[in-house]
Amino acid sequence: MTKVRYLLSEAMDNIRANRTTTVIALATTSFTMLGMGVFLLLYLNLQGALGSLREEIKVMVYLRDAMAPRAFAELRAHVSRDPAVAGVEFVSREQALATFRAQFPSEERLLNGLGENPFPASLVIKVSAAYRSSEAVGALVQKLKVLPEVDEVVYSRDWIENLAASLRYLEMLGLGVGAVLAVAMVTILANTIRLTLYARREEVQILRLIGATAGFIKTPFVLEGAILGGAGAACSLLLLRVVFTVAETKMAVKGAFWGLGREMAFLPGRVAVAILILGIALGCLGSLVSLTHLRDVRN
């Protein structure tokens, strides 16, 4: 217990003794982790939005005219048996016309000019969760297209896939930027700890002479790194919350994220905890990097 208290108090003494360096390290660590946090926030929100969009993937199957009502029922039953299909809704020509009229009342004249109902009957297919990938939906569409009753198959594939591809790029970019920022943070903290180590080299010499083990000597420095890393991560989360609130307000789309119909969300609790743990881990790593110079401190 004496040892633990001593090691903790030494770590706090290190931090107090190098106040200016500590503040600079804390600020740079906070902003570095803020950079990581912004990427993560953007990524998680876009991923969530993509998930919502995929949930709503619908395949519109437009049917040929002059089909007997029994044929519609048989076709519907046939399509429903496909495991990729979660649900089928039949929209008759009359229903399609009524929907158009309800949604676009100003275009009534256009319809009157055409004379007869121009809308085909259709099946609106909801895709099962396990079949929402680009390949699975593509395969379903191919199967539908070859049915003799089917005239045309339409689904919102392209832009969903574009978003998915963009997310993959963002993921890679995020990983790259995250790695660079992590290296930067370790370097900053390693230099801070190295300064402390330099300031306390005489103490290290004395500790060695009186029989302190390497662990006893290193622990306060590692704790200092962990405290700085953890505090930097905590500050970055606070800053991120501020940035998030400001961004949410400025975008003036509170409640919807870029019109994708999904609520913008802050980092979940477990991700915030993971960021704190990452900060502490990077702090410890920075300390350990600087402590490779401990051998240079002669007896």
Place this chain on the structure above:
Amino acid sequence: MIEVFHVFKMYQGRSALHDVSLRVEKGEFVFLTGPSGAGKTTLLRLIFCADVPDEGQILVNNRNLAHITESQVPYLRRTMGFVFQDFRLLPKKTVFDNVALALKVVGVPEGLLRAKVSDVLRELGLDHRQGALPATLSAGEQQRVCLARAIVNDPQILLADEPTGNLDARLAGEILELMKTVNARGTTVVVATHNQDLVHRLRRRVVALDEGRVVGDGVSDA
């Protein structure tokens, strides 16, 4: 207790120790004497594993230092106490904390630690200076704090490198008397000094070194 067998050590092309052999028995008080550069400090550094000999072997408590790993060095050093000419006290820690450090390193419980530090400070006449910082102490007091830190752990061996180098004759005598007391309790004491007056104050064994060689081994005439 300490056995040195045909030890050679070179520093920057210069021979610091040349074929040095020596045996110090348990409970002995030995002066290592000689002019500056004779090899006294080098020999002490080899005994406490701050360096390794180029040739030869050293045994401390029957342990061959050549076979001690880096991680075992701290445990060997816990059996020794060190006193230096420049005291090597931590300037930002009080007298009490400087002495207590030697016990914290080995994980002595708080209650026992307080008792042991208070005892040793009282014994060395420093109990009234417990809360003082080293910078506010006289040179003699600082050396006594250094001695207190060296003996608080009841070491088997006390190594002192020019312990009176920064002290006047009266204070040097005081420190020597304290080391004599420590020796009387059974601790082996090795004092490196070039101060012949100090050597002649006690009738003890003297090993003379010159240019890295043992040039004399006998008892001083007090």
